[in-house]
Amino acid sequence: MTRVWILPVLMLLCGGLVATDKAADGSHVGAATFALLFALLAFATSPLVFPRSVGAAEAGRRAALDGRPVVYWRPGCAYCLRLRFRLGVRGRRAHWVNIWRDPEGAAAVRAATGGDETVPTVVVEGRAHVNPDPAWVRARL
Template structure:
């Protein structure tokens, strides 16, 4: 669980250090703007922008019932963030599984990607798709409704 917060924490700490230096140097406006930028970067790379994760077994169970795709992801992944942002509100309709919180989920991703933990891996009807285009995922979601 702590691995999930390493990158956001580093962004926040770096921003704080740089902003403190600028503030002490007299550039208060610049310090505030830079600190805000680093805090936004930290938030974007945290788990906070993603829908609540569930474990792999629960995601598979729910997907079998409602037919919705499963997205295996991890914090700090720019492709996962791109998928999340491009899906907008529809992202909440998918089943999200953080591979850093669930070893079983990481094993599912490795088995689908020749031993690599390549994310996002989207499973639709039991078939994995590595880093699919957001419009394609949107289509899969629409066909599962």
């Protein structure tokens, strides 16, 4: 649980240090700018950007009922973040599984990718697609 917050907390700490340095030099506008920039980076890399994750079994059950994709992801993954932002509000329609929280989800990703945990892995109609084009995923939503 705490591992998912390491990167966002580091972003906030670095932003605080840079902003403090800028403020000590008398550049209050620069300090505010860096503080805001690092706060946005911390938010973007946090689990708060992603919809609430469900377990792999629950996601599979829901996908079988409604035909929506299952997206396996992990916090701090730039490719997962890219997919999430490019999907926009439609991304909430997919079933998201955080592989750091769900060992069954991590095992499903390893089975689909040949033993590694490459994410995002999107499962559509029972077929896994590793790091697919966001436009392709958006079309399936």
